[in-house]
Amino acid sequence: MDAILRRLNKAEVIFIGGSAGSFSPVFNIVRSLPHDFKQTLVIIIHRGKNNFSDIENLFGNNCRISVSEITDKDKIAAGKVYIAPANYHTLIEKNKTFALDVSEPVWFSKPSIDVTFDSAARTYGAKCAAILFSGANQDGAEGLLKLRGSGALTIVQSPDDAEITTMPQAAIDINAGEFVLKANQILNLMTGNSQT
Amino acid sequence: MRGSTDELDSIQLTELISLVKNLYGFDFMHYSKASLKRRIMRIMQLKKYDFWELKHALINNTAFFQEFLEEITVNVTEMFRDPSFYRALKTQVMPYLATFQRIKIWSAGCSSGEEPYSLAILMQELGYKNKSFIYATDINTEVLQHAKKGIYSLRNIKGYAENYNQVGLPGTLTDHFTIMYDAATVHSELKKNTLFSVHNLISDGAFNEFQMICCRNVFIYFESELQERVLDVFYNSLCNLGFLCLGSKETIRSDYYKKRLKVVNSRENIYQKVG
Numbered sequence: 001m002d003a004i005l006r007r008l009n010k011a012e013v014i015f016i017g018g019s020a021g022s023f024s025p026v027f028n029i030v031r032s033l034p035h036d037f038k039q040t041l042v043i044i045i046h047r048g049k050n051n052f053s054d055i056e057n058l059f060g061n062n063c064r065i066s067v068s069e070i071t072d073k074d075k076i077a078a079g080k081v082y083i084a085p086a087n088y089h090t091l092i093e094k095n096k097t098f099a100l101d102v103s104e105p106v107w108f109s110k111p112s113i114d115v116t117f118d119s120a121a122r123t124y125g126a127k128c129a130a131i132l133f134s135g136a137n138q139d140g141a142e143g144l145l146k147l148r149g150s151g152a153l154t155i156v157q158s159p160d161d162a163e164i165t166t167m168p169q170a171a172i173d174i175n176a177g178e179f180v181l182k183a184n185q186i187l188n189l190m191t192g193n194s195q196t
Numbered sequence: 197m198r199g200s201t202d203e204l205d206s207i208q209l210t211e212l213i214s215l216v217k218n219l220y221g222f223d224f225m226h227y228s229k230a231s232l233k234r235r236i237m238r239i240m241q242l243k244k245y246d247f248w249e250l251k252h253a254l255i256n257n258t259a260f261f262q263e264f265l266e267e268i269t270v271n272v273t274e275m276f277r278d279p280s281f282y283r284a285l286k287t288q289v290m291p292y293l294a295t296f297q298r299i300k301i302w303s304a305g306c307s308s309g310e311e312p313y314s315l316a317i318l319m320q321e322l323g324y325k326n327k328s329f330i331y332a333t334d335i336n337t338e339v340l341q342h343a344k345k346g347i348y349s350l351r352n353i354k355g356y357a358e359n360y361n362q363v364g365l366p367g368t369l370t371d372h373f374t375i376m377y378d379a380a381t382v383h384s385e386l387k388k389n390t391l392f393s394v395h396n397l398i399s400d401g402a403f404n405e406f407q408m409i410c411c412r413n414v415f416i417y418f419e420s421e422l423q424e425r426v427l428d429v430f431y432n433s434l435c436n437l438g439f440l441c442l443g444s445k446e447t448i449r450s451d452y453y454k455k456r457l458k459v460v461n462s463r464e465n466i467y468q469k470v471g
Contacts, residue, residue, distance in 0.1 A: 069445075070445070071445050071446070071447050072415065072416045072443075072445050072446050072447070073420060073447075073449070085444075085445050087277075087278075088416075088445060091228075091230035091231055091234065092230060093228065093229060093230045094206075094229065094230075099228045099230045099231055099416065100413075100416045100445050100446075101231045101234070101270065101416065101417075102270055102272050102273070102413045102416070103231075103234075103235070103270045103272050104272055115234075118234075119230055119234075123230075
């Protein structure tokens with residue numbers, strides 16, 4: 001775990017993807033982050049297109065660091081948590097700003113985790129890390145594989161620990177996750193603790 | 197072949213942009229690169245083209261260019277997209293607009309017509325049909341043809357009706373359509389006050405004075421300096437106290453325009469020209 005933690009700590013940005021069953025493990029991570037968190041967290045969670053900012057408020061009111069929903073052309077800053085808005089895909093420009101997109105859903109999803117991961121592989125490559133949690137479809141797997149191919153640290157929630165196994169299993173099936181860990185192990189890593 | 201379509205590098209992207217500009221006069225130089233790249237790679241994948249085949253098709257096949265244009269200018273939209281936006285129009289903007297003699301609205305980047313027809317429905321249901329007129333423009337001729345016809349698949353209408361129902365208007369969405377088999381056609385009543393025409397936000401200027409301009413989810417495809425140039429066109433096209441509506445995740449970052457466009461609703465990104 002020490003080796004993983006060292007690599008995770010080196011990542012400029014940590015991307016988190018998830019769908020059904022991912023809310024509570026992701027929420028646990030965000031509310032455990034210290035106020036002086038140095039990295040950037042970008043969260044892509046599938047959700048209905050017309051439920052406005054529920055997640056941001058919930059996260060924002062329970063966290064020690066700044067949590068915001070992404071606005072187009074926002075500069076990606078350290079020490080912040082960004083949440084992908086519903087009904088847009090989130091892409092990343094070379095100059096490290098977010099670029100939103102309203103094109104077709106991917107895997108019936110908008111935001112699509114694949115779209116952001118794919119873009120992250122191009123812009124951050126080995127300088128980022130990505131974690132894929134529980135979910136009921138296979139969005140995220142291909143993107144995670146691209147990230148792994150570009151040298152990023154990739155972690156998948158262990159299917160036997162996930163509420164819904166489809167999403168992590170899809171990633172494991174194509175060998176996209178370098179490490180397969182339980183939610184509480186991931187939480188420990190994210191809070192700088194290598195003990196499991 | 198799949199491997200060769202996997203990556204399009206920045207030099208190739210610039211080359212394609214120059215090619216399209218020289219051959220067809222469309223300038224995508226200040227488009228958001230992340231999105232443009234993704235769209236072009238998508239076309240390459242659909243067509244199974246590598247970079248050279250794509251260039252060849254762009255040079256030799258004008259019909260392909262139309263298809264190319266349609267793919268890269270994202271045309272995904274909905275009627276009453278973001279119902280909360282239309283609610284804000286109803287409660288915060290309409291009381292102002294009602295005081296104007298004529299309500300001229302510009303729906304910029306109208307794609308296949310879902311937004312201008314939503315606005316026309318809103319105007320009609322709120323009783324402003326007779327004094328409102330909607331100019332709907334897009335860069336893309338093919339898409340405008342679709343918009344003019346106003347025919348939408350019934351499957352899509354179902355989703356639009358869910359949006360509509362959240363706006364809180366007195367009618368029902370299907371009141372405005374004639375439904376046959378699996379298609380719904382917009383009533384000619386709504387088309388009467390709507391004019392569709394080609395307008396390129398990148399190269400064309402102001403063409404009329406408006407009480408409201410809606411340009412939602414177009415700026416996300418423009419780099420900041422292009423956004424500002426287009427903002428200038430909008431600013432000059434608005435009457436004093438006219439309204440500008442951007443997409444809910446877009447924002448005005450320039451101090452110059454922040455002073456001149458007052459925020460009416462920050463969540464829905466509605467501004468009013470004040471200076």
